Amino acid sequence: MTAPLGRRVAAEAIGTGLLVTVVVGSGIQATELSHDVGVQLLANSLATVFGLGVLITLLGPVSGAHFNPAVTLAAWATGRRTGEGPGLREVAAYVPAQVAGAIAGAVLADAMFGEPLVRFSTQHRSAGHLLLGEVVATGGLVLLVLGLERVGRAALAPAVVASYIGAAYWFTSSTSFANPAVTIGRAFTDTFAGIAPGSVAPFIGAQLLGVVVGLTAVTVVYGRRDRAATATATATATTAAAATAAATTATAVVAPHDEPELASP
Template identity: 50%
Template sequence: MAFDLNRRLAAEALGTAILVATVVGSGIMADRLSNDVAVSLLGNTIPTGAILVVLISILGPISGAHFNPAVTLVFAAKREIDATAASLYVLAQIAGGIAGTLIAHAMFDLPLLQVSETVRTGTGQWLAEAVATFGLVLTILAGLRFRADTIPWLVGLYITAAYWFTASTSFANPAVAVARAFSNTFAGIRPADVPAFIAAELFGALVAAAVVGWMHTERNTSTFPITVKGTE
C-alpha cells in the first residue's frame, strides 16, 4: 500500500472515532429533539449513512476504510492484509470507537464515562446482527468486484437501509458495539449484550465472504480443439 502502517492505523482510528461520534452524537441530538422513537431513529440513521460516504471517500485511499473488525477479519481471511496489521487495525478501531463515544458525550455536556443500560438481546437481535453484517460484507466485496468507484455510496446506503430493516438497528460492527456500551444514551447497548452481538457479526461476515467467494468464481468457458490421432 502507498501509506505506511502508522498512517493506516491513524486513519482507522480517526475514521472509527468520527463514525462512532456521529452515531452516538446524532442519537443524543435526535432523542433531545423528539419524543417519537421513529423520528429519533430517522435522525440517527441519516447522519450515519452520510458520514460513511464521507469517511470512506477521504480515508479509504489511506487504509482501505475498514473501520470495522469484521471487515478486517474478512480481508485477513482473504490474505489481503497480514495478521499483524489486521490485529493492529482492530485495536485502532476499538480505541477510536471509544474515543468517539467520549467526544460525543463531551459535545453534549454529558458525563464522559458511562455504562449503557439499554438491553439488546435475544435470538431476533442476534439474527439481525448476523444479517446486517452479512449484507454489509456482501456489499463491500461485490462492490469492490464490480463497482469499486461507488463503494462509499454503496456502504452508506446499505447501512441507512439496514437501520430500518433489522431488529437491532444494524450495528454490524464489533468496534461500534464495544464503543456504544460506554454510552447510556439512545445509541447504547448493555455491556453484557455485546459479546453475543460480536459473535453474530463475525459469523455473518464470514458467511458473506464464503458466499461471495463462491458466487464470484466464474465458469470456465474455454474450449480446446479436439485432436484426432493421426492428424496432428
C-alpha cells in the same frame, strides 16, 4: 502508493472514532429534539449515512476505510489466497486502533452534549431475533464490500456502503450495528445509541458469524479466487486497456480530414 502502516492505523482509529461520534451524537441530538422514536431513528440513520459516506471518501485512499474489524477480517481471509488485502500484521494493528477509536468517539459525543464522559449503557439488546439481525446485517455488509471489489466497482463504496448501512438501520431488528468495534464503543454511553455491556459479547459473536455467512455468499456468487486467477484477471484487464488505447489512436490517425477528430482525453 501504499501509505506507511502508522498512517493507515491512524486513519482507521480516527475514522472509526468519528463514525461512533456521528452515531452517538446524532442519537443524543435526536432524543433532545423529538419524543417520537421513529423520528429519532430516522435522524440517527440519516446522520450515519452522510457521515459514513464522507469518512470513506476522505480516509479510504489511506487505509481502505474499514472502520470495522469484521471488514478487516473478511479482507484478510480473502487476501490469503490472492496475495492482496491486509496481512496479519495489518490486522493486528487495525483492530485495536478501531476499538480504541470507537471508545474515544463515544466519549467525545458524550462530552459535546454534556453527558457523563463514561456511563455504561443500560439498554439490553441480547434477544435472539436481534442477534439474527446482526448476522444478516454483517453478512450483507461483507458481501457488499467484497462484491464491489470483485466487480471492479470499489470506487462506489462511499455511496453504496453508506446507503446499505442506512437501509439496514430499518430492515434489521438490531438497527445494524454490524461492527464489533462500534458495538464496544457504544457500550460506553447510556444514550439512544448505547448497548449494555452484557449484550456486547453476543452481538460480536453474531457479527463474526455474519462474516462467515458473508464470505460464503461471496464464494457462492463470485466463485473462489486464488492468486493465479487474480494475476490472469489483472493481465487481461491490462491487455484490454492497451488494445483500447491502440484502437483509439489508430482511429484518430486515419480519420478523414473533413470529419471531427476524436476529443483528447
